[in-house]
Amino acid sequence: MKNCSxxxxxxxxxxxxxxxAISVVKATLLQNIVFPLNMTVEEQQYFYCGDIDCDIGYFxxxxxxxxxxxxxxxxxxxAAWLCHCFGISAAAYKTALATxxxxxxxxxxxxxxxxxxxxxxxxxxxxRCCLADFKRLERQYESN
Numbered sequence: 001m002k003n004c005s006x007x008x009x010x011x012x013x014x015x016x017x018x019x020x021a022i023s024v025v026k027a028t029l030l031q032n033i034v035f036p037l038n039m040t041v042e043e044q045q046y047f048y049c050g051d052i053d054c055d056i057g058y059f060x061x062x063x064x065x066x067x068x069x070x071x072x073x074x075x076x077x078x079a080a081w082l083c084h085c086f087g088i089s090a091a092a093y094k095t096a097l098a099t100x101x102x103x104x105x106x107x108x109x110x111x112x113x114x115x116x117x118x119x120x121x122x123x124x125x126x127x128r129c130c131l132a133d134f135k136r137l138e139r140q141y142e143s144n
């Protein structure tokens with residue numbers, strides 16, 4: 001299977017919500033920040049805050065911040081998309097879990113990832129593969 005995630009694993013606290021944020025590579029930033037702001041990205045280590053209620057999308061330890069409203073995927077983040085490569089929302093997957101259709105969706109994403117058809121590092125603002133998020137949502141669903 002294709003390894004669709006970058007190897008960075010650094011974490012930091014978001015300066016606004018204090019949530020745990022994960023490091024991202026520069027290519028992720030450049031693809032997700034709207035033009036012309038993407039032209040001003042400095043050479044720093046940036047982190048993505050995944051809290052959908054937080055206004056900060058990216059921040060650096062040096063104090064630079066990019067608000068979620070300045071990300072190309074702002075609407076998808078606010079709508080809690082699960083998979084940015086194939087446009088699958090968390091709500092759609094929860095519905096599929098309730099109607100026994102989840103396996104087909106997850107199998108589709110796994111197969112496309114295996115074939116190299118995903119672009120998680122660029123399309124997902126976190127720069128990470130979404131497959132772990134499918135499992136997390138399944139665990140939440142099963143515990144309810």
